[in-house]
Amino acid sequence: MKVLLTGGSGFLGRHVLAALARHDIETVAVGRRKPEAASAFIEADLLAATDFAEIVRDAGATHLLHLAWYAEHGKYWTSPLNLRWADATARLVEAFCDAGGKKLVIAGTCAEYDWSHGICLEDTTPLNPVTLYGTAKDAARRLAMAVCGQHGVPCAWGRIFLPFGPGEAPRRLIPSLIDVFAGKRAPFGVNAEACRDFLHASDVAEGFVALLHRGEGAFNISSGEPVRLANLVALLAEMLDADLRAVLDLPGGRPGEPSLLAGDNTKLKALGWDKRIALRDGLQEMIDEVRRKSP
Secondary structure, X not given: OEEEEEOOOOHHHHHHHHHXXXXXXXXXXXXXXXXXXXXXXXXXXXXXXXXXXXXXXXXXXXXXXXXXXXXXXXXXXXOOHHHXXXXXXXXXXXXXXXXXXXXXXXXXXXXXXXXXHOEEOOOOOOEOOOOHXXXXXXXXXXXXXXXXXXXXXXXXXXXXXXXXXXXXXXXXXXXXXXXXXXXXXXOOOOOOOOEEOEEEXXXXXXXXXXXXXXOOEEEEEOOOOOEEHHHHHHHHHHHOOOOOHHHHOOOOOXXXXXXXXXXOOHHHHOOOOOOOOOHHHHHHHHHHHHHHHOO
16 A cells, blocks of 8 residues: 555644554555655645646555645635645545546545534545635535545545544644643633534544555544533543633624534444543643644
8 A cells, every 4th residue: 555645744644644654554655745754755735736637647556545634723614725725635645546547535624514513434424514725625525425436446535524633733622721721811701511423633633544555435533522612611621630610701602503513433443443542631732742843
């Protein structure tokens, strides 16, 4: 197996590169910037590329693992770049299939689902995205599956729920809470009673590696263990020896937020994957990283 990896310099991409290395899978990364851990690299702007066939030919890969997408915190939900990434994804998939690729694995999102259903199952929960991001991802999935179907090439689509871990954007929920309890930013409120499905980025990466080896169709990459945000706040406050009331005494949440958002991971577990990193251990890893970086 030789993998062509997009998005290797991103938050999840760095963990995926590490997982591929652990499994001794030869990898060629492609993108605008060379990831630190990449041994083989093709420099290319996938949104500006006119000849994906050349990229695929130069990589000489048997498998494609496509993670790249616009992901700037707070902006990706509504950005018109989502439309360009859906188009680029379809063209990359077509080029890879035309070149005789053996397997494709592509990163999807829980935002494709109808969140009013709470626990999301791949084959029964309706797909009803309410954001441009979720809609573009769903469109990319439909296009990719159609192209792969025409070529007879297997494709797995991994719907990521809420990844966390070292390297996560500082404005996301868990890094922000760590900064609050470390006295580095002003407190803010959360939707304390809401339940969310957090999964360590290393376990997300292992999910994608499992899909490279086996599986076709849609799979949830999730913990399957939703956590009450109030409990998350309390755990972080305890670990940082801080007062949880700094967060829980403030109003929080946004209108329309679901009370429960989690993914059933039975299909992924059937491939031999399982969650390895407990929430507390993952949070400690992030706290340790913050402390190492502090002056």
